[in-house]
Amino acid sequence: MNQDTSSPFSPSLQAIGLVRSFGDGAHRRVALHEVGLDLFPGQLALLMGPSGSGKSTLLAVLSGLLKPDAGKVISQDKHGPVDIWSLSDSKREQFRLRNSGFVFQGYNLFPALTALQQLEIVLKWGQGIGGRTARKAASEMLDRLGLSGQCHKKPTQLSGGEKQRVAIGRALVKKPQFIFADEPTSALDWENGKHVVELLRDAAHNQGATIFVVSHDPRMLPYVDVAYHLEDGRLEETDRSVPALGSTGGVL
Ligand SMILES: Nc1ncnc2c1ncn2[C@@H]1O[C@H](COP(=O)(O)OP(=O)(O)O)[C@@H](O)[C@H]1O
Ligand SMILES: [Mg+2]
Numbered sequence: 001m002n003q004d005t006s007s008p009f010s011p012s013l014q015a016i017g018l019v020r021s022f023g024d025g026a027h028r029r030v031a032l033h034e035v036g037l038d039l040f041p042g043q044l045a046l047l048m049g050p051s052g053s054g055k056s057t058l059l060a061v062l063s064g065l066l067k068p069d070a071g072k073v074i075s076q077d078k079h080g081p082v083d084i085w086s087l088s089d090s091k092r093e094q095f096r097l098r099n100s101g102f103v104f105q106g107y108n109l110f111p112a113l114t115a116l117q118q119l120e121i122v123l124k125w126g127q128g129i130g131g132r133t134a135r136k137a138a139s140e141m142l143d144r145l146g147l148s149g150q151c152h153k154k155p156t157q158l159s160g161g162e163k164q165r166v167a168i169g170r171a172l173v174k175k176p177q178f179i180f181a182d183e184p185t186s187a188l189d190w191e192n193g194k195h196v197v198e199l200l201r202d203a204a205h206n207q208g209a210t211i212f213v214v215s216h217d218p219r220m221l222p223y224v225d226v227a228y229h230l231e232d233g234r235l236e237e238t239d240r241s242v243p244a245l246g247s248t249g250g251v252l
Helices: 055-062 089-099 115-127 131-144 160-173 190-207 218-223
Strands: 013-022 029-039 044-048 070-077 080-083 100-103 178-182 210-214 226-231 234-237
Touching: 013 055, 029 055, 029 234, 044 055, 044 190, 044 218, 055 178, 055 210, 070 089, 089 100, 100 160, 115 131, 115 160, 131 160, 160 178, 160 190, 178 190, 190 210, 190 218
Parallel strands: 044 210, 044 226, 100 178, 178 210
Antiparallel strands: 013 029, 013 070, 070 080, 226 234
């Protein structure tokens, strides 16, 4: 009964028998087939797989955005395990706001706000952090992302790669327990992509965050702690000691 739920050896996020399908009858498409997964505090996990294999669906179900047809997602917050799909919508929303950061494929930035404001607002609204402290933390994070010259620009004045880095900064700045990132480096050249992966790795290893990244990019493999492959909604752990044919095998 008195289990230590904060032990680094117990998962911070557990998926059990997740099933999710879309459509009905002849159009029914099973996107997740009984997916099970354990993620741990301080772990940077990568999910790869072909387009349409169910990666975004799995990320959405794990993060509390899309309800599974069957199965459970158990997340640890500082009070203990939470079965997130048994919570009410508003409790689940609160859980996400308090504990999770997101990077979406389409960036989801507010059109009217500057880069600095995109980050400040997360700290002020989500975390109740005061104006001056929020501004300092937001500005430091943009510096780390090489965006100090873009602080006062709105999304229409930023390139795709800059928007993507602002979106990553917005997820990292509140130092959440969980970060869910869907193709976070897709608009970046590898120099910037590598930097983003290093920031995610730092958040995992130095802040104890659990980070789940969906990507097509095999160059990420050497930087992550664990890699999974999803094919037709079925999940397998990737053995990273065997280089993929035709790649450098991550030897840099
Ligand atoms: N909202 C939706 N409505 C209908 N089908 C969907 C929806 N979202 C995903 N799918 C289907 O589920 C499968 C997995 O999609 P997705 O999770 O987006 O894959 P990935 O992110 O790996 O490209 C695909 O066949 C896709 O067409
Ligand atoms: Mg996707």
